[in-house]
Amino acid sequence: MKRYLYFTMVLAFVTQGAFAQKSYIQAGRLVDVNTNKMLLEKTIIVEDNLIVDIKDGFVTGGAEDVLIDLRGRTVMPGLMDMHVHLENETGPRRYLDRFVENEADIAFNSSIFAKTTLMAGFTTVRDLGGSGVNISLRNAINAGKVDGPRVITSGKSIAPTGGHADPTNGMKRDLMGDPGPEVGVINGVADARKAVRQQVKNGSDVIKITATGGVLSVARDGNAPQFQQDEINAVIETATDFGIHVAAHAHGDEGMKRAITGGIHSIEHGTYMSEETMEMMIRSGTWYVPTITAGLSVAEYAKIPGYYPAPVKAKAETIGPLIQETFGRAYKKGVKIAFGTDAGVFPHGENYREFIYMTEMGMSNLEAIQTATLRAAELLGMEDKIGTIEKGKFADIVAVDGDPEKDINAMKDVVFVMKEGKVYKMD
Template sequence: MKRTLILSLAMLLITQLTFAQKTFIHAGKLIDVKNNQMLSEMTIIVEGEVITEVQKGYASPGRSDKLIDLKSKTVMPGLMDMHVHMENETSPRRYLDRFVDNEADIAFNSIIFAKTTLMAGFTTVRDLGGSGVNISLRNAINAGKVEGPRIITSGKSIAPTGGHADPTNGMRRDLMGDPGPEVGVINGVADARKAVRQQVKNGSDVIKITATGGVLSVAKDGNAPQFQQDEINAVIETATDFGIHVAAHAHGDEGMKRAVIGGIHSIEHGTYMSEETMDMMIEAGTWYVPTITAGKSVADYARIPGYYPAPVKAKAETIGPLIQSTFGKAYKRGVKIAFGTDAGVFPHGENYREFIYMTEVGMPNLEAIQTATLRSAELLGMEDRIGTIEKGKLADIIAVSGDPEKDIKVMKDVTFVMKEGKVFRMD
């Protein structure tokens, strides 16, 4: 009895000490993404998963506390990428792989891509389209089974028959069949509602539609609208009933207009976006996720003989180089912008390239970082939990070598990654 009491008291003491331990982070420079300014000599105090204090100067930790010395680094909130594809990565074999890869193959590959993304400083991503393995990957990360960013996923994208996300595009006719709403292929309002409900049932956090043709699908057109207005309206109305957002892949302007009229939450890519559409987006509060890196990457890969099928090569050469210019115009006009790259179209972990391309056409360095922190959190509706380094927020914190306010290229040099108070990288 006495031994049991002693053991119980010891366990209680150990538990109290564990929960009392704090982590003190000494930041030489700290980016205040709310005000786009650089602070110097700051201390961030973390308890468990949460930031409990942010103080000026280097506060001294207690004897039981942990100290992380980042005095030579620039510290900022964990980065967010609002357009990735965690299940795959570019390869000239991509169009063959869908016939030979099993679901388990896709899953094991996705684990590697997830860890690579986290190590690059991206603690939150929005996965906009895969086979459904992306839902299982999200669950595995949330359960602590594998390492990766926090994932907000759309599961399988929704498209019409022959549209950009029809999984049977380019197949032999006897293999095409007639896919329907259960795999995200719709024709008409009833199909639209069923497809959304199916994705929600499968566990999707957000819905994605392909409002126009796309570059990498084996189909001739990359710009034409793919949904009638009533179909778009039905998708968005149904998703809204579930309390979730809808994102629209769109290169052509007419498809963007229809999506904005229907109440779309974000436009992805936006290659041929007109000034009229920009103004519509500003009035409606629609977000724009540019994915410049994808545009530049596909244009480069198209120059490699045999990398893409002929229809894809032609679209990549035409559409790819235009996105950066559209982004510059949309930024100057005042469209709301969140950071997104389309990682998977190029190698995961190279997401930082988007910062370089954004600043090349006029966005200040710290504002570009703001799009990948505060603004992305706002797009997700999660700004009360993530996106800034403030008391009460989740401890998603990264650091880079160098000063990104002076040289945005140092965003490549991530040396420290903390997600929800747990350190995943410390070089």
């Protein structure tokens, strides 16, 4: 009887976590994104999916614990990209693919793009527009069926008839039909409210509108406003009732002003953003997600004969090269900036390029990293869970070779990826 009680007590002790395995991550350099300083010789202790402590020096645990030696590397919080499209990737067949690919094809492709993104060090992304497969992808990742980043998704973007996210743009007339709010195409306030509610019903975490024309849609205009003010207001009011944010794709200035007036949470791209609009954003606390990499990429692809249809080629050549300069002005003005690339417009996994383009315009290397960690978490309203390496937060931790404070190109060489305490990459 005594022996039975002894083993019962031991079993209970173990079950309660007294002997739970921990991971000890020894970091030669640690980026403190709260202060934008590089700390030396720290040990991060992880248990289950959380950071439970951070110690000075190189500390080891017990024989049952895991030691991860990153003493020669630079460690930082998991990176975050606030504008990706995980369902697809650029290519000269892109405009044909929508006629030949099934949802299953898109799903299989998206699982590859998701893993590529995670292996590049991005443990959280905001997917801003697809067919709705992105919602299923998020669910599959959350269930552990697919390796990928934490996905905050908008499902299908919302646009007016003929707008940037009207899925029938460029089709022959008998294929165009008259898509409505059930697929994110609206005309008027009632449609706007219905479209938001439909996306929430489908499982979207955030709403995206195309406040102006865009570059890659087969439509003539790339920057004119696409919604009346009452339509924008209706979208944002309805989303706010559900407690979710609205992001606005916007190249033209008037469309940005209407979105900001309506209470938009973030402006994506912002190509023709004026000083007046920047001041509006500062007063309203509106976030700016630049996507410089997308702009420079489409300008380069436009030089390849046949890569884009003629209307797209013209817009890519005109609009694409301008975003980096706009970013530079917005940064110097003091607009709130979160990291975002529009990955999918260029190959997934090359998200690091945004760091280089941001620093070329005067942002410090560590501040650029901060936009992809702390600032991105703030945009998401998740700063209590992710974005920094602190006790009690999710163990989203990555490491690179080299010292990115001295050379931002080091962000290309991600050698370690942990998401919620699970190691996905360790070179």
